[in-house]
Amino acid sequence: MRYAELPDGDARGFFGDEDTNGSLNRQTPEAVRLAAQAVQTGDVFSLNAPLNWPDPPLYSRSEVRHTVLTTPLGNLDDYLDGFYPQSSSQWDGFLHIKDPEIGFYNHLPREKLGVHTWAQKGIAGRGILFDMPRWFERQGREMRWNERVQIQVSDLEEYRVSAGIEPREGDVFLIRTGWTTGWQAATVDERAALRSSPNSPGLADGRDMLEYVWDWGVSALASDNPSLEAWPLGPGFLHPHLLGRLGIPIGELWWLDELAEHSAQDGRYECLLTSAPLNLRGGVGSTANALAIK
Template identity: 55%
Template structure:
């Protein structure tokens, strides 16, 4: 399949690129060949969970309430449990195509909502080579401390500088894993700082704009995940990278991923690639899903 360059997409809209009825977007770049090649990133056999504890952040963000976990004993004597008030996007999670709508086109590939539930991704599964760009660590070598709770747009040039410093090359179907140090800062924060995050979500992240969308698209990225709240920098501006990628390009977003242990191992080995596997919830009409993601090295 020949995928046009970003500059050749009308208004940055990938409608029809992967088929008029497509509901997978850039996950189509995770071809069998790309997945088989991604498996060669597994060398040491180490496995890293990329999922934060479900009860974090605590208190929950975006006016969500905490969930309640109930454990009970059945009549057969075994234990069972259920969860009340659980938000699938409350911790490490995927934004599905229904999470946000672009004012001009609606959702990805101009599809009606009933076709874009998270079950489309779940039935296929997500697997490919992940590349961790540890921007927080790279900027520290340049003398800049990236504060987890302060707005700081990360530019294309800074992504490229990190990539070059880490010695990695993009391949078609790669997943970008961006580390900003958000979880490191959050876990070290006191109760007052954590409470402040509920209503003031300022954080470093990707700079919104067509230049960033073009960088991700033209480098063959199949999905973008980050350890911060929204992948892009917050507070959000008038132009949303979510609109340019999730809606127009059909590029899945993953937020609040648990990347610190993986990043440390990558730094220790001087190798920043891994096999990423994720099984989103097979929930018909689902808006998002817990990440359910593993990195294998």
């Protein structure tokens, strides 16, 4: 079913009346088998930032405190305080944002949703890297990491064609904006200024983008910036539509630089993408625990 055929852009019942996994259902055994064909060199890239990154934490979150202790048996154990599963490289679960009109994904009550259902299924599929700073540079344009630049559908489509990528059901978009690169190079004062308002490039909002990703058949979207979308957010805010209406998971603050450098060298922008969300019942979000294998 095309996006234009979904009533009010709502995929309720599309994957089943009681479904809790949304577009991750597109990652069928056949889709995963085809995704594995992207593995040619065997190079593995972790897409995960340290748990205590960014430093300082965004959105006034507290810092993660890691305590290592010695047990009465003499072995070491450790625990975390102030840990936000969505503070570093992470997934936004379907409970993260409620659509103001329909509520949570598939019109289900809060009690039936949570990242634990994703964990029980696992995430695996073809990852498609959209290295937008390099693409913009080739077009004679500039993408500053701390300014609001909207990545339009036309940018994604032109990139896709130039990279020789054919859309496939179950793909995961990996959108590199250069935000993590910029943050790493920023001064302490620059980071402090952006802590509560992390301006960044990102996907353009609005119906055209929703239609593009749904009709492609994506299973999830992930980016290296704090919001997936360009920040500050626009009037056509994507989050409630992606999470609440279409059931498309959103990843943010993923580390994509090393993967992008490798792809720029070998000219291949696809990989096998795996992720193991936290098996946390009722969890609102999860660490990404993501790997890209080429």
